[in-house]
Amino acid sequence: MEASGGVVTPGTDVRQQEKEREEARAAEGRGPRRNWVRPVLMWLAVIAIIIFCLFPFYWLVNVSLKTGSDLSQSDLVPPSPTLDNYTSVFENGDFTSALRNSVIVTSVTTILALIVGSFAAYALARLRFPNKFLLLAVILSISTFPPIAIAAPIFKLWTEFGLYDTYVGLILPYLTFALPLAIYILTSFFKEIPKELEEAALVDGATYFQAFRKVVLPLAAPGLVTAGLLTAFFVWNEFLLAQTLTSSPKAFTVPVSVANFTGSQKFEIPLGTISAASVVITIPLVLAVIVFQKRIVAGLTAGAVKG
Amino acid sequence: MEAATARLGRGRKGRKQKSYGSEERRLATLLLSPAMAVIVLVAAYPIGYAVWLSLTEYSLRTPGKWRFAGFDNYTEAFGSTEFWDAVRTTFLFTGISVTLELAIGLGMALAMHAAFRGRGLLRTVVLVPWAVLTVVSAITWRTLFEPNLGLVPTILDKVGIAENVVWLGQEGYALAVMVLADVWKTAPFMALLLLAGLQVIPDDVYDAAKVDGATAWQRFRRITIPLLMPAILVALIFRTLDALRIFDLPFVLTGGTNGTSTLSLIAQKQLTTNNLIGYGSALSVLTFVIVMAVSFIYIRTVGGNIKSLAEDE
Numbered sequence: 300m301e302a303s304g305g306v307v308t309p310g311t312d313v314r315q316q317e318k319e320r321e322e323a324r325a326a327e328g329r330g331p332r333r334n335w336v337r338p339v340l341m342w343l344a345v346i347a348i349i350i351f352c353l354f355p356f357y358w359l360v361n362v363s364l365k366t367g368s369d370l371s372q373s374d375l376v377p378p379s380p381t382l383d384n385y386t387s388v389f390e391n392g393d394f395t396s397a398l399r400n401s402v403i404v405t406s407v408t409t410i411l412a413l414i415v416g417s418f419a420a421y422a423l424a425r426l427r428f429p430n431k432f433l434l435l436a437v438i439l440s441i442s443t444f445p446p447i448a449i450a451a452p453i454f455k456l457w458t459e460f461g462l463y464d465t466y467v468g469l470i471l472p473y474l475t476f477a478l479p480l481a482i483y484i485l486t487s488f489f490k491e492i493p494k495e496l497e498e499a500a501l502v503d504g505a506t507y508f509q510a511f512r513k514v515v516l517p518l519a520a521p522g523l524v525t526a527g528l529l530t531a532f533f534v535w536n537e538f539l540l541a542q543t544l545t546s547s548p549k550a551f552t553v554p555v556s557v558a559n560f561t562g563s564q565k566f567e568i569p570l571g572t573i574s575a576a577s578v579v580i581t582i583p584l585v586l587a588v589i590v591f592q593k594r595i596v597a598g599l600t601a602g603a604v605k606g
Numbered sequence: 607m608e609a610a611t612a613r614l615g616r617g618r619k620g621r622k623q624k625s626y627g628s629e630e631r632r633l634a635t636l637l638l639s640p641a642m643a644v645i646v647l648v649a650a651y652p653i654g655y656a657v658w659l660s661l662t663e664y665s666l667r668t669p670g671k672w673r674f675a676g677f678d679n680y681t682e683a684f685g686s687t688e689f690w691d692a693v694r695t696t697f698l699f700t701g702i703s704v705t706l707e708l709a710i711g712l713g714m715a716l717a718m719h720a721a722f723r724g725r726g727l728l729r730t731v732v733l734v735p736w737a738v739l740t741v742v743s744a745i746t747w748r749t750l751f752e753p754n755l756g757l758v759p760t761i762l763d764k765v766g767i768a769e770n771v772v773w774l775g776q777e778g779y780a781l782a783v784m785v786l787a788d789v790w791k792t793a794p795f796m797a798l799l800l801l802a803g804l805q806v807i808p809d810d811v812y813d814a815a816k817v818d819g820a821t822a823w824q825r826f827r828r829i830t831i832p833l834l835m836p837a838i839l840v841a842l843i844f845r846t847l848d849a850l851r852i853f854d855l856p857f858v859l860t861g862g863t864n865g866t867s868t869l870s871l872i873a874q875k876q877l878t879t880n881n882l883i884g885y886g887s888a889l890s891v892l893t894f895v896i897v898m899a900v901s902f903i904y905i906r907t908v909g910g911n912i913k914s915l916a917e918d919e
Contacts, residue, residue, distance in 0.1 A: 344717035345728065352731050352794055356738060358757065359746045373760040419641035423915065426634040427627075431916040434638070436905055439912065441649050443901035445851040447870040448894035449648070451877050451887040452655035458666075475648040478641055486915050507633055536739045538854040539870065543878055554741040558858050570749055577742040584737040592730045599736075599795065600802035 356581070363574035370571050384575035393548040394576055397556035400466070401580075404552060405534040408470050412477040412530045413523055419478075420485030421511055425494070435486075442479035446472070450543045457544060464550045469541060473534050480533075481526040484601050488522025489515060525598035528591055532584060553580040653894065660887035667881050679888035688872055689889065696868045699781065700849035703788045707845055708838070710789065711796025716830075718797065719804045729801075732794040740791065744858035747787035748774065780864040784855050792848070796841050803837025804830070836907075843904040850897050869893040 362370070363384050364377040372378070388394055419438075423431060453472055454463070462468035492515055500510040516523075538554040545551050551559075557580060560573045588595060663675040683689045718728050735743070750756050751773040762768045773779045807830070815825050831838075853870040860866045862875065873893055877886035905912075 341717065341720050344713070345721055345724070348714050348717060348728065349731050351790070352735050355743075355746045355750065355790055356734060358750055359742070362749045362755070371754040373755055373757045375757070415640045415644065418637040422634040422637040426630050426637075427918045428631050428634040431918075432913060435912045435916050436909075438641075438645065439908075440898075440901055440905055441645055443847050443897065443904060444649060444653070445870060445890075445893050445897045447851070447853065447873050447890045448656060448897075449652040450874060451659055451883055451890050452652035453648070454877060455659070455883055456652070456655070471644070471648050475644055478644060482641060483915075490915065532737065536741075538739075538741055538857070539874060542857070543874060554739055554854070557745065558741050558854075570752065570755065573745055574749060577739075577745050581738050581742050584739070585734060588733040588737045589730055592726065592733060595733060596729055596798055596802075599798055 356585075359574050359581075360578055362570060363578050366571050384571045385579070387572055388575045388579060391572075393551065394553075394556050394560075396548045397551045397553050398580070400550055401535060401553040404466055404469050404473070405531050407466070408473045408477060408534045409527050409530045411470070411474055412481045413527055415474070416478055416481035416526060417485050417489075417516070417519070417523065419482050420489050421515065423482070423486045424489035425497070425515075435483075438479045438482055442476065442483075444476070446476065446537075446539045449475075450540060453540075454543055463544060464546050466550060468544050469550065469552070472540050472544070473537060476537075477530040477533055481530055484526040484529070484598050485519065485522050487601050488519050488525070492518045521594060521597075524591065525594045525601075528587060528595055529598045532587075535580075535584065656887045656891055656894070659883055660891045662884045664884040665880075665882050675884060679885045680892075682885060683888050683892060688867070689892075691865070692867050692869045692872045695781065695865060696850060696852070699785060699788070699852060699868065700846060703785045703792075704842060704845045704849055706785065706789045707793045707796045708842060710793040711841070712800055712838075714794065714797035715800035715804055718801050729798070732797055734794075735791045736795045736798075738791060740854040741858055743787050743791045744855050747783055747790070748859055751783050774860055775864060777865040780860050780866050784859055784866055787855055787859065788849065788852070792845060796845060799841040799844070800834065800837055803834045807833045839907050840904075843900065843907060846900055847897060847904060850900060851893070869896070 361375065361377055364380040364382070365374075366379075366381055366383050369378055422428070423435060449472065453468075457463040457465075457468045462471075496518070497510040497514050500514050501507070505513070535552075536554065537552070538558065541552045541555045542558070545555060548556075553576075557573060557576045560569065560576065660679055661674065661676060663671075663673040663678065665671060714732065718725060718732070721728060738746070751758050753759055753772060756773075759768075759771070759773065762771075768779075771779055773783050811829055811833075812825055815829055820828070851870055852868050853874065856862050856866040856868050856871050862868075862871045869889065870893055873886055873889035876882045876889060880886075
């Protein structure tokens with residue numbers, strides 16, 4: 300195949316061009332079969348994707364609406380749907396306090412990551428100083444640290460400092476792991492804001508801080524939303540550190556609470572209630588995805604294919 | 607720490623240094639120091655401390671008992687079947703799941719790229735598995751494979767395949783469920799990364815190839831794959847790094863039984879269940895070394911991206 304020839308010089312010769320166009324027309328009209336096969340295949344693929352992505356979650360909701368003997372049958376629709384599992388989940392004090400803990404830990408971490416992260420990102424995007432590449436590489440490599448690597452020392456240090464089983468004990472390591480991504484996303488967003496706007500503000504006598512707060516921040520709002528969402532998703536989801544650094548409902552977060560659910564009888568695993576709790580803690584994330592799809596995709600792909 | 611880096615820079619590039627305003631540099635130090643303080647105190651220092659702990663014999667069970675043990679913990683790890691089983695499981699899991707994720711993710715990305723209508727809706731749909739917590743994904747797949755309640759064993763029983771298999775209770779099958787749960791949650795993420803890569807390939811490259819009579823397969827082989835390679839690489843490394851650290855899935859699915867114990871899981875268990883801080887640290891450090899080796903490749907691959915961010919206009 301000589302595709303490159305066509306790419307480099309897209310038809311310098313008029314006669315050649317004419318011939319190519321004819322060939323292309325012939326290739327496209329190669330029998331009527333092709334005209335419907337392609338769209339049908341495409342729609343089949345689209346339907347397959349939708350089922351693949353949504354069915355397991357539907358199944359979880361389905362299980363969460365089953366109780367008693369329904370839970371030993373694999374019906375696709377609950378034979379006698381009931382919200383009993385949800386009622387019992389919300390009557391469970393440990394679960395509701397885990398919800399409160401997760402909301403607090405997630406929001407505090409997200410706000411701190413945005414403040415600290417946007418300071419650092421502004422410096423990286425706008426100010427000139429040496430060894431910037433090295434600094435970014437170090438920051439980014441932190442995001443690839445396996446949490447288990449710091450679990451042991453933090454576990455020991457927190458026991459000594461009295462931070463074990465507290466909010467602060469979770470927020471600090473979460474901030475560390477959330478910062479690299481937040482800084483990376485914010486830096487790339489800050490860089491896209493025309494420098495001239497701030498320079499004009501600086502010329503007009505604004506300080507760096509004023510230029511940052513009044514010019515850059517409002518323009519970087521989409522970036523802040525993106526970084527904030529990804530941080531919040533990470534914290535809400537995190538399990539290893541939460542499981543290692545907490546030991547009581549005082550600081551349990553939702554993944555820990557759900558993963559360690561036990562029924563009224565010690566050795567019975569209440570799959571109905573666990574499923575209901577799982578649905579409850581997933582709904583906010585699914586809603587966020589529906590509302591902020593564009594922002595989230597932008598953030599996820601900013602880390603991967605930039606420029 | 608910031609000041610030290612600044613001084614080093616001045617020493618080496620004295621001439622270039624003049625162009626940096628001193629006010630600008632001071633401000634940069636000020637703005638970067640909170641982030642760097644957190645990163646140094648809660649990531650760098652603990653890693654160093656973990657290495658130190660891994661060289662000691664220290665157990666919370668017997669307070670006061672402490673001894674410098676040299677490489678004893680590492681010798682113990684290398685001599686234990688638990689460690690090698692975890693290494694095997696972790697790599698097996700990573701290899702299979704990342705391969706499947708790439709194949710399925712690429713398929714999904716191509717379909718999404720071809721779909722002219724409803725791409726926005728598809729993106730939202732695809733983000734749902736990504737948004738589901740890993741712990742919840744584990745619970746979902748557990749309920750799908752549970753005997754009686756689960757849909758999969760019921761269907762397989764009817765078809766006559768894998769009858770009487772207790773999926774989460776048998777070696778091999780349990781790992782298969784773990785792989786499935788991971789593929790479900792992360793193949794869509796892979797698809798989004800690859801879709802972004804597909805969208806930057808200009809249409810006229812394809813048009814030109816079509817004009818030259820290239821078949822669809824040739825266009826895929828010779829244009830799509832090579833031009834998508836950077837995105838594929840980054841997606842592969844992202845996923846490999848995550849898969850090597852996997853903890854949530856085996857914890858919830860099986861508790862690490864039936865051949866599903868991963869490196870992170872055995873390290874965490876030694877720390878919290880057995881309270882063996884020294885030995886647990888050694889296992890953590892080994893996990894860290896393995897992951898960082900892959901991470902090094904990652905940083906090199908995205909090095910160009912970092913450089914463009916670090917450039918001053």
